[in-house]
Amino acid sequence: MTASSPDVTRAASWPHAGNIVRLRHPGRIIVALVCIAVVAGFAYALAVNPHLSWADVGYYIFFPKILAGVGVTIALSIISTVIGLVIGVVLAVMKLSSNPVAQLLSTLYIWFFRGTPVLVQLIFWFNLAFLFPTLVLAIPGTSIGYEWDTNTVMTGFNAAVLGLALNLGAYAAEIVRAGIQAVDLGQSEAASSLGMTSSQRLRIVVLPQALRIIIPPFGNEFIGMLKTTSLVYVVAGNDLMTNASQIYKENSKIMELLIVVSLWYMLLTAIATYLQSKLEKKFGNSTVVPATRRRTSLPSGDGGLFRTGVIRVPTEDLK
Numbered sequence: 001m002t003a004s005s006p007d008v009t010r011a012a013s014w015p016h017a018g019n020i021v022r023l024r025h026p027g028r029i030i031v032a033l034v035c036i037a038v039v040a041g042f043a044y045a046l047a048v049n050p051h052l053s054w055a056d057v058g059y060y061i062f063f064p065k066i067l068a069g070v071g072v073t074i075a076l077s078i079i080s081t082v083i084g085l086v087i088g089v090v091l092a093v094m095k096l097s098s099n100p101v102a103q104l105l106s107t108l109y110i111w112f113f114r115g116t117p118v119l120v121q122l123i124f125w126f127n128l129a130f131l132f133p134t135l136v137l138a139i140p141g142t143s144i145g146y147e148w149d150t151n152t153v154m155t156g157f158n159a160a161v162l163g164l165a166l167n168l169g170a171y172a173a174e175i176v177r178a179g180i181q182a183v184d185l186g187q188s189e190a191a192s193s194l195g196m197t198s199s200q201r202l203r204i205v206v207l208p209q210a211l212r213i214i215i216p217p218f219g220n221e222f223i224g225m226l227k228t229t230s231l232v233y234v235v236a237g238n239d240l241m242t243n244a245s246q247i248y249k250e251n252s253k254i255m256e257l258l259i260v261v262s263l264w265y266m267l268l269t270a271i272a273t274y275l276q277s278k279l280e281k282k283f284g285n286s287t288v289v290p291a292t293r294r295r296t297s298l299p300s301g302d303g304g305l306f307r308t309g310v311i312r313v314p315t316e317d318l319k
Contacts, residue, residue: 056256060247061263069243070264076160076232076239077225083165084225085218088172093202095177106173113170119231121167126159126235156237164228168221175217179210212283219276226268230261240264 046052060066094106113121129150138145154162183206191201230241240261248257 052255056253057259060257060260065243065247066240066260069238069240072238073226073229073240076164076229076237077222079161080164080168081222081225084168084172087165087169088176091169091173092176092180095173096180110170110173113167118163118167118228119234122160122163122231122235125163126154126156128154156235159235160232160237164225168225171221172218175214179214180206182213183209215279215283219279223269223272226272227265
């Protein structure tokens with residue numbers, strides 16, 4: 001007679017899958033029902049509210065002035081983001097450099113523009129003419145140069161681009177700096193061993209690998225920029241919020257126009273989120289695809305070459 005195995009006995013005592021009683025979570029169901037009821041009640045109150053005209057919402061959703069504001073909003077967001085990214089890369093490199101003056105200037109820039117509200121910066125640039133009535137670009141000590149009227153140059157759109165880009169540059173600098181520091185130091189050391197200069201190491205090796213870390217937070221900054229452009233209405237930048245406010249000041253359709261503006265911002269945010277997810281999928285796994293190192297036939301007396309797919313390394317340098 002053979003003794004039964006303890007594992008077999010234990011397995012036989014387990015209940016079948018059909019006899020398993022799942023835990024119930026009445027609290028989750030109650031919370032879900034309450035949330036659904038609140039949302040449904042709010043939606044119903046908006047739908048039947050006699051003080052809200054949905055016909056006007058439908059009329060203004062594609063109103064020419066609203067569409068023009070959408071175009072300006074997109075242009076502001078893209079231009080400001082591109083300029084802000086360039087400023088951020090420069091500031092990040094300055095902050096990571098061994099030059100104490102560059103580090104100090106970068107730190108002061110980031111501290112100042114992160115410490116002051118965007119609204120204050122927009123108003124400041126729009127009213128720059130109170131400090132400098134004219135903008136002069138000339139050779140010092142001579143009269144050779146150009147001069148512009150500040151009010152002519154600093155329009156609402158230009159002031160908005162300047163304010164938004166300079167502000168975003170401070171946040172982009174920290175994002176880029178974190179991405180650069182996340183790249184393994186050995187990558188830069190390997191590039192140095194191949195004779196690359198510091199700028200080549202940064203441009204060819206470090207920044208491409210840092211993209212997978214930079215893209216997600218910077219994509220969020222761009223989405224935030226889309227909505228931050230609504231502050232431009234204080235400088236009459238002809239963006240979506242500016243044009244909508246001009247319309248509802250004439251016809252008092254305040255809530256209807258605000259709903260129109262919200263719908264457009266939600267649509268733009270959804271598109272930006274979709275594009276961000278595409279970029280993350282493209283760069284998320286690996287920005288630099290490692291090539292399989294293969295050795296080619298070595299001609300006699302030549303030393304031959306090791307081919308890495310990107311960099312050709314003479315074998316005599318490896319001896």
